[in-house]
Amino acid sequence: MEQARPRWHAGSDDDQHFAREPRAKLQQSAGAGHATDGQPGERGGVHVLIADDHDLLRDSLAAFLNSDGEFRVSEAADLGSALRMARAGGRFDLVLLDYSMPGMNGFDGLGAMLAASPGTPVAVMSGALNPMLGERALERGAAGFIPKTLAARELVAAIRTMIGGARFTPDPEWKPERAPVEPGVALSRREEQVLGLLNGGLTNREIAERLGLQEVTAKLHVKNLCRKLDARNRTHAVLIGQQLGLI
Known part of the structure; x- marks a missing residue:
């Protein structure tokens, strides 16, 4: 999923996207x-x-x-x-x-x-x-x-x-709502932990060490996550997890 580009640039007006300058x-x-x-x-x-x-x-x-x-x-x-x-x-x-x-x-x-x-x-x-x-x-x-x-x-x-001490959200009318979770997406506690560690950029081996698992077990959890989230790979799984509010 392509993310919109930032609109900040020194010397630009409010409607310009930032330029790709060196x-x-x-x-x-x-x-x-x-x-x-x-x-x-x-x-x-x-x-x-x-x-x-x-x-x-x-x-x-x-x-x-x-x-x-x-x-x-x-x-x-x-x-x-x-x-x-x-x-x-x-x-x-x-x-x-x-x-x-x-x-x-x-x-x-x-x-x-x-x-x-x-x-x-x-x-x-x-x-x-x-x-x-x-x-x-x-x-x-x-x-x-x-x-x-x-x-x-x-x-x-x-x-x-x-x-000034106040909190900021993008729009005064912005009302956060829970993103609808796709039917069938129900992660176990262990899968939620693995997804959080994937979000931190950890490898399968690092995830296994962090959770006290065998590396093959961590790899299996990642595979199951991708299947449940219909993700192409681990990076895609993290993106979907963020969008669904799972991490």
Whole structure:
């Protein structure tokens, strides 16, 4: 399933999609406000940590926010790096976490960041507008749910909303509802555990070690998951699981 592309780009109007510019050019456009180690940049008063494993998307968003003059941005490419920055004393006004980046393991990463940076609002970003996923993020303590298709002006408004202490959802009329589960999709407790670990990017061997199973047993659980979810492969199974609210 193809996800809509982000609409953030430094210097663009609200209706443009971000351009596929070389990373070096995007970093240059970020200017003095760019920071990668959790320390403030020279520009802006609002310190935002963006944690996302997609370099182009992360750099585009950082460049856009830095160009505003109100923000300074730090970046991380995975949850572990973001947590180290927070635990090392990085002071952020807001943290933006990509739901699907390495280390997140569903919403476990959200909980870890909330614990590492108490009092700091933490929002979850996703490549798709999934109301059910947004509902679960808010239930787990997120300050907001940010679709990556959000227009630039709305993104800035969302950041201000969350820093101000309110929670953000994409639309005032947005009413999260449980996604209908396809008939016949009933996972066992063990299969739910395996699906969660697949979402964290673990291999069959790593899943087996984590759950105390034989590798062949873990492989069988993955095969059963793909069959029950009508998934082409393990990656497709994770995507379907996210859409159905199973992880």
